[in-house]
Amino acid sequence: MTSFDGDGLPEAGTLGLGGLCVLIVEDSWDVGLSLKRLLEAYGAETIGPVATVAEALRLISEHAVDAALVDINLRHGEQSYALIDLLHDKGIRTIVLTGYADAPLARGKVAAILQKPIADKRLIESLRRL
Amino acid sequence: MLSAEELRQRPSRPADYAAENQALIALAQELASSPETILQKLADTALGLCRAHSAGLSLLEDGDGKRHFHWRAIAGQWAPHLNGGTPRNFGPCGTVLDHDAAMICSHPEVDFPYWEPIRPVLEEGLLIPFYIKAEAVGTIWVVAHDISRRFDAEDLRVMTSLSAFAATAYQTWLNLNAVQRVASIVESSHDAIFGEDLNGRIISWNRGAGRLFGYMAEEVIGKPVTILFPAVPPTDEFATLERIPYGDRIENFETVRQGKNGGRVDVSLTISPIIDPNGKIIGASSICRDISERKRVEMRQQQLLAELDHRVKNILSQVAAVAKSSYQGSLTADAFLQSLDGRIQSMAAAHTLLSQNGWKGVGLDVLVRNQLAPYVNGTNIIIGATDMILGPAETQAVARVLHELATNAAKYGSLSVPNGRVSVTWDRRSNGDAASLEFVWREFDGPPVVLEKRVGYGTDLIRNLILHELGGEVDLVFGTDGVSCRIECSVDGTNCYRGHSQK
Numbered sequence: 001m002t003s004f005d006g007d008g009l010p011e012a013g014t015l016g017l018g019g020l021c022v023l024i025v026e027d028s029w030d031v032g033l034s035l036k037r038l039l040e041a042y043g044a045e046t047i048g049p050v051a052t053v054a055e056a057l058r059l060i061s062e063h064a065v066d067a068a069l070v071d072i073n074l075r076h077g078e079q080s081y082a083l084i085d086l087l088h089d090k091g092i093r094t095i096v097l098t099g100y101a102d103a104p105l106a107r108g109k110v111a112a113i114l115q116k117p118i119a120d121k122r123l124i125e126s127l128r129r130l
Numbered sequence: 131m132l133s134a135e136e137l138r139q140r141p142s143r144p145a146d147y148a149a150e151n152q153a154l155i156a157l158a159q160e161l162a163s164s165p166e167t168i169l170q171k172l173a174d175t176a177l178g179l180c181r182a183h184s185a186g187l188s189l190l191e192d193g194d195g196k197r198h199f200h201w202r203a204i205a206g207q208w209a210p211h212l213n214g215g216t217p218r219n220f221g222p223c224g225t226v227l228d229h230d231a232a233m234i235c236s237h238p239e240v241d242f243p244y245w246e247p248i249r250p251v252l253e254e255g256l257l258i259p260f261y262i263k264a265e266a267v268g269t270i271w272v273v274a275h276d277i278s279r280r281f282d283a284e285d286l287r288v289m290t291s292l293s294a295f296a297a298t299a300y301q302t303w304l305n306l307n308a309v310q311r312v313a314s315i316v317e318s319s320h321d322a323i324f325g326e327d328l329n330g331r332i333i334s335w336n337r338g339a340g341r342l343f344g345y346m347a348e349e350v351i352g353k354p355v356t357i358l359f360p361a362v363p364p365t366d367e368f369a370t371l372e373r374i375p376y377g378d379r380i381e382n383f384e385t386v387r388q389g390k391n392g393g394r395v396d397v398s399l400t401i402s403p404i405i406d407p408n409g410k411i412i413g414a415s416s417i418c419r420d421i422s423e424r425k426r427v428e429m430r431q432q433q434l435l436a437e438l439d440h441r442v443k444n445i446l447s448q449v450a451a452v453a454k455s456s457y458q459g460s461l462t463a464d465a466f467l468q469s470l471d472g473r474i475q476s477m478a479a480a481h482t483l484l485s486q487n488g489w490k491g492v493g494l495d496v497l498v499r500n501q502l503a504p505y506v507n508g509t510n511i512i513i514g515a516t517d518m519i520l521g522p523a524e525t526q527a528v529a530r531v532l533h534e535l536a537t538n539a540a541k542y543g544s545l546s547v548p549n550g551r552v553s554v555t556w557d558r559r560s561n562g563d564a565a566s567l568e569f570v571w572r573e574f575d576g577p578p579v580v581l582e583k584r585v586g587y588g589t590d591l592i593r594n595l596i597l598h599e600l601g602g603e604v605d606l607v608f609g610t611d612g613v614s615c616r617i618e619c620s621v622d623g624t625n626c627y628r629g630h631s632q633k
Binding site for chain 1: 439444448458
């Protein structure tokens, strides 16, 4: 570790996620915050993080969301499969974040399934590919 | 005891070949139709043909190492002595085998005192040994209890003829017993054992099969064995086993069968050919051992491992996120490591409490004392409230907030000066089925509160983590007399561990 005045992230807007509006649905406050900071550092606009399907639906109705990062297990044991279906129907490209080795998801419903803990680089690449 | 040749000296009655033939034909029929009673029939026949008072068979059996003769069939007056016996080496029958010849005896109690109480007395007996594969295995005998009947050469001839038959009958009887023993082992086996013929029709069905599959024998005998195959084969791997060629053997193959109620039965299957005495394959026998309990345990283990895997990955992402946030809030590497270490210790302590209670819940009192333990100094922390139970998600969230409150207080607030104090109180509020927690942290007698320009990670966490993870409310106030924090969240038990169940 050489420097503590920066945070190791690129200057905002420099690396190609500019103009992308990403909804974050994740029940861990820390993980959500960390995702938000990462995406913003790469120039994306973020909505959330939220920890329930209801809040996610509200945000979708209020914002023009391009993509979503969605955890499977949400607050109070809620699961996000119904939300994933709805995002698919609305044409919002979804990247699923999960700790499960084999989340039961239909192929074609989601753009990618990333295993936690998620490497920043892989997440950014997946978002770029959308 | 005398050699039976003595009888040739006596006047002899004429041979009754017709009666003898008739008796032998009846015996042969009996041997075929009900071999289990052939020995008794033989005794009856000897009694009749020799007009004896008693007749019977004494057998040397493997069961007691052939040390005794066992009277397995008796006709006539001695019938009550059925299943009695005499020692191999100390009695009339033993003497007959030793001489390897037919003998007559009289009043055996003279030589063998144990014979004394046997009634009626033995006035005269004619004993003939018989053999299986040249080995003497028993005697067939007729007895007269008084002098009204004296045996003669004709009796010796008839009995010699019957003794040849006795050997065959005894061999058949032994075989039958052996078969019945095996049948009884099969029948009482806990495993399901059944046979099928070359057309795949069930020909035998033991009790274990009835227990495992739910069919009674009469329901399945004659039915195709395929009724036990699952309607939908579980995987291709099993499909190959649906039919194996007759004559093939397969051992302990784990597969699936289907019971009468349609339920799946996990079995370990052993198949062997059934071969007739000529070496021809006539079917197959199957032994099915119920392994569903083991399969259930294995599946449960897999589920637990998958859950463990899931939790570990979640915790690693959590730690990675906490590390990033701690890094951003730290001015030096030392400060970063110290704050990260403190946060990991706090999470680990909450985890330990949850683990000790089987992830069911943790008392708030013990949680608070546990999280604040590093900061206690005399009476600087006052904890006072009735204990209440928090679920796993609440326990983890409250622990993290408490840790940030305490570290902030230790750095900048009332725990940073000798006379500063903190009070921690809470209240459980019931609202119908639901309950909520109202938790208050108050700092007293600390240094003047200075509001930082930049909101740090710790303060952000205190304000937002419970809102985000529990849907609760947090009111953090930097009052002039000290920091206070009010937390409200539901504890209605629906807050289970994140991702505890996968549907």
